[in-house]
Amino acid sequence: MNGIETVEVDTIIVGSGFGGLGMGIRLARETERSFLILERADDVGGTWRDNTYPGVACDIPSHLYSFSFRPKTDWGQFYADGSEIQRYLQDSARQEGLLPHLRFRTEVIQMRWEADSARWHLETTTGSYLCRVLIVAAGRLSEPRIPEIPGLDDFDGPVFHSSAWDHGVDLAGKRVGVVGTGASAIQIAPQVARVADSVVLFQRTPAYIVPRADRAYSDSDKRLLERVPGAIERLRSQLFWDAEAGFAQRIGLPDAVEPFRDVALGHLAAQVSDPALRARLTPAYEIGCKRVALSDDFYPAIASGAVQLEPSALESLDGNTATGASGAAYELDVLVLATGFHSTRPPFATRVIGRDGVALSERWSKGMVAHASTTVAGFPNLFVIDGPNASLGHNSAVHMIETQISFILGALDHLEIVNGEVLEVSREAEDAWVRDLDRRSASTVWLTGGCSSWYVDDRSDRLTLLWPDFAFAFRDEVGSFDPRGYRVRSAPVRVAD
Numbered sequence: 001m002n003g004i005e006t007v008e009v010d011t012i013i014v015g016s017g018f019g020g021l022g023m024g025i026r027l028a029r030e031t032e033r034s035f036l037i038l039e040r041a042d043d044v045g046g047t048w049r050d051n052t053y054p055g056v057a058c059d060i061p062s063h064l065y066s067f068s069f070r071p072k073t074d075w076g077q078f079y080a081d082g083s084e085i086q087r088y089l090q091d092s093a094r095q096e097g098l099l100p101h102l103r104f105r106t107e108v109i110q111m112r113w114e115a116d117s118a119r120w121h122l123e124t125t126t127g128s129y130l131c132r133v134l135i136v137a138a139g140r141l142s143e144p145r146i147p148e149i150p151g152l153d154d155f156d157g158p159v160f161h162s163s164a165w166d167h168g169v170d171l172a173g174k175r176v177g178v179v180g181t182g183a184s185a186i187q188i189a190p191q192v193a194r195v196a197d198s199v200v201l202f203q204r205t206p207a208y209i210v211p212r213a214d215r216a217y218s219d220s221d222k223r224l225l226e227r228v229p230g231a232i233e234r235l236r237s238q239l240f241w242d243a244e245a246g247f248a249q250r251i252g253l254p255d256a257v258e259p260f261r262d263v264a265l266g267h268l269a270a271q272v273s274d275p276a277l278r279a280r281l282t283p284a285y286e287i288g289c290k291r292v293a294l295s296d297d298f299y300p301a302i303a304s305g306a307v308q309l310e311p312s313a314l315e316s317l318d319g320n321t322a323t324g325a326s327g328a329a330y331e332l333d334v335l336v337l338a339t340g341f342h343s344t345r346p347p348f349a350t351r352v353i354g355r356d357g358v359a360l361s362e363r364w365s366k367g368m369v370a371h372a373s374t375t376v377a378g379f380p381n382l383f384v385i386d387g388p389n390a391s392l393g394h395n396s397a398v399h400m401i402e403t404q405i406s407f408i409l410g411a412l413d414h415l416e417i418v419n420g421e422v423l424e425v426s427r428e429a430e431d432a433w434v435r436d437l438d439r440r441s442a443s444t445v446w447l448t449g450g451c452s453s454w455y456v457d458d459r460s461d462r463l464t465l466l467w468p469d470f471a472f473a474f475r476d477e478v479g480s481f482d483p484r485g486y487r488v489r490s491a492p493v494r495v496a497d
Contacts (some may be wrong), residue, residue, distance in 0.1 A: 001088070001090055003449075004126075004127040004128070005123070005127075006030075006127070006128040006129065006130055007036070007127065007128070007129045007130070008085055008119075008129070008130040008131070009034040009035055009129070009130075009131050009416070010033045010034045010035060010124060010131060010132050010133060011027065011033050011034070011035040011037050011131055011132065011133040011134075011135065011412075012036050012037075012038060012120070012129055012131040012133070012134055012135070013034075013035060013036070013037045013038070013135045013137055014037075014038050014108055014111070014134070014136045014137060014138055014348070015037075015038075015039065015046060015133070015137035015139060015385075016037050016039040016044040016045070016046065016093070016102060016137075017044070017046020017047060017048070017049075017089070017137065017139050017142075017421045018046065018067075018386075018397070018398055018401050019046075019094075019137030019139065019385035019386050019401045019404075019405075020039070020044075020046070020070075020091070020135075020137035020385075021037075021044060021089060021092055021093055021096075021098065022035050022067060022401055022402060022405050023100060023137060023185075023385065023405050024037050024093075024096075024400075025067070025070070025092065025096045025098065026069075026098060026405050026409060027409075028097060028098065028101070029096075029100070029142045029342045030409065031409075031412070033412070035101055036101055036102075036103055036129070036131075036460065037098065037101050037102045037103065038103050038106045038108055038124060038129075039102060039103065039104050039106060039121070040105070040106060040107035040108070040125075041104065041105070042105055043090070043104070043491065044089050044090060044093045044102070045089045045090065046083075046139050046141075047087045047139060047141045047142070047163075048082050048085040048086040048089060049086055049089075050142070050163045050164065050314065051082055051162065051163050051165075051184070052082060052083075052165050052167070053162045053163075053165040053184065053187070053188050053191075053336075054165075054187075054188060054191035054192060055079040055187035055188055055191040056081065056082035056083075056184075056187060057077075057079050057080065057082060057187065057214075057255075057451065058079050058080050058081075058082075058085060059079060059183065059212075059293070059294045060079075060243070060396045060397070061078055061079065061243075061356055062077060062078060062079060062080040062085075062240060063074075063075060063225075063232065063235055063236055064073035064083075064236060064239040064240060064243065064395075064396045064398070064399075065085070065396050065397075065398055066088060066398060067078065067092065067398060067402065068236065068398075068399075068402060069402075070096075070235075071232045071236070072088055073218055073222055073225040073226040073232055074217075074222045074225075074226070076100075076216060076217060077215070077216055077217065078213075078214050078215050078216075079212065079214045079294070080308075085109055090445040091421065094184040096153055096191065097474065103126065105125070105126065106124045106125060106126045106346075107124060107125045108122055108123075108124050108175065108351060109123045109124060109125065109351065110122070110123045110351050110353065110495070111134060111136075111351055111352045111353065111442075112353040113233065113353065113354050113355060113379065113380060113381075113382075115260050115355060117130075118132065118380070118381075118421050118422050119131065120132070120133075120134040120381065120382070120488070122134075122309075122439070132381060132421070133381050133383070133412065134291050134381060134382050134383070135351065135382075135383045135384075135385065135387065136382070136383070136384050136385070136387070137385040137410065137440070138346065138348045139386055140341065140343045140346065140386055140387075140391060140465065141163075141341045141343070142341065142346075142476060143341055143342040143346065143347045144161040144163050144164065144337075144339070144340075144341055144342075145339050145340045145341055145342050146161065146337060146339065147170075147179070147314075147337065147339050148432055148483040149308065149314055149315070149316065149317060150315075150316045150317065150494045151316050151317030151318050151319075152317055154317070154319070155317045155319075155320065155335055156319045156320040157320055157332065157333045157334050157335065158333075158334050158335070159239065159334075159335045159337065160335075160336065160337070161336075161337045161338075162180075162184045162185070162188060162336060162337065162338040162339075163341070169334060171192055171195050171196045171334060172195050172196070173196070174196050174197055174333040174334050175196070175197055175198045175200075175330070175331060175332050175333045176192050176196045176199045176200075176332065176333065176334045176335075176336065177199075177200050177201075177312075177314070177322050177330065177332040177333070177334070177335045177336065177476045178192065178199060178200070178201045178202070178307075178336045178338055179202045179314050179335070179336065179337050179339055180202070180203075180204075180337070180339050180340065181201065181203040181204070181205065181206060181207050181339035182291065182293070182338060182340055183207075183291055183293045184205065184338040184340075185201065185338035186207065186209065186295050186298045187295070188336065189201050189298065189301060190295075190297040190300075190301035190306070190307065191447060192336070193301050193307050194306075195217050195290060199306065199308065199309065200307075200308045200309075200310050200312060200322075200332070201302075201307050201308065201309055202310045202313060202314040202322075202324055203280075203309060203310065203311050203312070203313075204312070204313040204368045205283070205290070205451070206280070206281050206282060206283045206290070206311075207283065207286075207290060207291070207293050208261075208283055208287045208288075208290070208292045208293070209264060209267060209268070209298060209299065210260075210263050210264050210267055210292060210294055211263075211267055211294070211296055212294040212295055212296045213296070214263075214296075214429045221306075240395065240396070240471070243394060243396065243471070244394070244395060244470055244471060244472060245394040246260075246394035246395070247394050247395075247470050247471075249287070249394070249443055249445070249468070250393055250394060250444050250446070251286050251443060251445070252286075252443065252444070252445055252448065257286070257288070257337075257445075260287055260288070261286075261287045262360075264282070264287055264292070265282070267299070268281055268282065268299060269301060269446065269471075271299035272299050272302065272303045273301055273303065274303065275301065277309065280309060280311040281299070281309070283451075284450070285449050285450040285451035286445050286449035286450055286451075287445075287449075288393065288445040288446075289445050289446060289449025289450060289451035289453060290451050290453045291393065291453070292346065308331070310326070310328055311326065312324040312326040312328070313325045314327035317335075317383050320332050322334065322335070323423055325348045327423050327434045329435065339456070340454055342456075342464055343454045343455075343465055344367065344368065344456070344457040344458075344464050345361075345364075345432060345457075346368075346387070348360075348379045349361035349363075349364055349368075352382070353378075354378045354379035354380070354382070355378045355379070355380065357379070358378055360376065360379065363376060363377075363378060363379075364388075365459070366457075366459055366460045366462075367429060367457035367459060367460040367462045367464045368387060368388035368389075368457070369388055369434045369464075370384060370387055370388040370389070370430065370433075371409060371425040371429050371430040371433045371485065372425075372477070372478045372482075373379070373387060373388055373389045373390040373431065373467070373474075373478060374387070374390070374404050374407055374478070375411075375423075375424075375425040375486075376425070376430070377424065377425050377426060377427040377429075377430045378424075378427070379424070380422045380423065380424040381413070381422055381423055381424070383404075383408045385401055385404050385405070386400070386401060386404070388464055388465075389437055389463070389464060389465065389466060389467050389468070390404060390467060390474075391466050391467065392466060392467055392471055393446070393455065393466050393467050395471040396471070399471050399474075399475070400467065400471065401476060403474055403475045403478050404478065405408050406479050406480065407478050407479065407480065407481050408481075409481075410480050410481025411423055411481045411486075413481070414481055415458075415488065418488055418490070419490055420488040420489065421488055421489055421490060422488065422489035423486055423487075423488055424486065424487050425485055425487075426486070426487060428485070429484070429485025429486070430485075432485075437449045437463075437468060438462060438463075439467040440468040440469055441462070441463040446463050446466060446468075447461075447463055455458065471491050
């Protein structure tokens with residue numbers, strides 16, 4: 001590309017969020033492999049670099065939403081805000097010596113498998129790369145979903161997605177519209193209402209919301225975790241198993257679902273006294289079918305009138321007039337799209353070309369599939385982190401990422417042991433794995449709860465995003481590499497010059 005020499009390394013990682021950095025740290029600590037991490041932005045962090053909207057925070061406890069091999073004893077809050085998580089990832093990259101391996105402002109245009117050389121050829125905005133092993137850690141919350149709303153392009157004012165917050169727009173005294181009632185919108189709306197003249201929230205479907213009950217960690221809490229041997233490990237274990245109890249709610253066990261639903265509806269009743277408004281905020285589907293949000297200030301903002309609820313989707317825009325599906329019209333100065341991401345159809349899949357010139361997006365045309373949630377038939381030496389059925393609806397995504405990293409390291413060790421060059425899962429093994437996941441998914445609330453969600457692929461009605469079991473079961477099944485079902489091509493004999 002433009003006369004620049006092609007760079008060749010053993011392994012390339014695409015993305016520098018939790019998945020890419022975690023993979024890089026383990027490679028740097030435990031192997032001698034040459035590797036690079038390609039990142040299209042100018043800093044690490046992924047989701048936590050991009051999402052800087054008012055109120056952005058995690059809904060998994062801080063001590064669980066961090067690497068087990070890089071525990072942080074001085075988290076400020078039980079649920080960390082976005083900036084603290086971003087600093088943690090920046091510190092991880094710097095302190096683990098990853099900066100020399102990172103290539104920022106390098107967007108991958110195409111990743112193509114070259115069978116003759118048994119290498120992946122990458123074309124990027126900064127040059128060409130060759131690698132033996134390709135690890136895609138682009139994440140599932142990286143490509144914003146922009147709805148097709150008539151008049152959106154001609155809206156008479158600033159419009160931006162929640163993941164690309166425009167901090168140059170002063171919201172003081174403005175009439176702001178927020179589209180969506182997912183986790184981001186529920187965090188954003190009360191914060192914006194503190195400065196804006198008015199806020200209207202366009203709600204297509206109400207969300208279940210439970211108390212956040214956040215708290216600051218005291219200095220004594222932090223000292224205890226830092227100084228007492230095993231304290232941080234015991235806390236992480238407690239948080240993990242507390243979260244695991246939540247999976248019983250997702251498989252519809254009445255003794256688990258009913259108390260969970262009662263907590264959510266009780267929270268609504270305690271904070272919204274108007275029965276008509278409360279009815280508009282009450283979901284008509286089973287709890288857990290969509291992501292359950294955590295908030296202590298959303299309902300009060302609605303109940304007080306600080307945020308006006310429009311109980312219908314935004315249907316059209318005309319100048320600065322926003323009209324909901326109900327016919328209600330609002331004059332707005334700024335529009336915020338808290339409309340989620342392309343989660344089940346990751347755009348990076350169009351850029352990955354495997355054996356016989358088949359794009360990963362074509363292979364996934366009826367929904368994402370992968371063996372062990374990590375490898376895909378027809379795509380040799382490719383590993384996907386946080387891809388098909390590798391996310392959770394009840395526990396920490398970092399646990400899943402670390403499990404996949406261990407799987408990948410085991411696969412690379414296996415190639416070395418057998419003097420292999422190319423590793424590829426068979427279609428038969430992948431199909432068997434997917435059939436088993438579909439069987440497990442069938443009775444979960446995500447398929448039986450009466451909602452449509454970003455967890456389910458609308459082309460096949462399959463649960464393709466979430467792991468349909470306990471998080472500990474994922475580690476039991478994926479935490480170490482099992483060579484059964486894989487084909488290995490031996491490395492060619494190299495003759496010395």
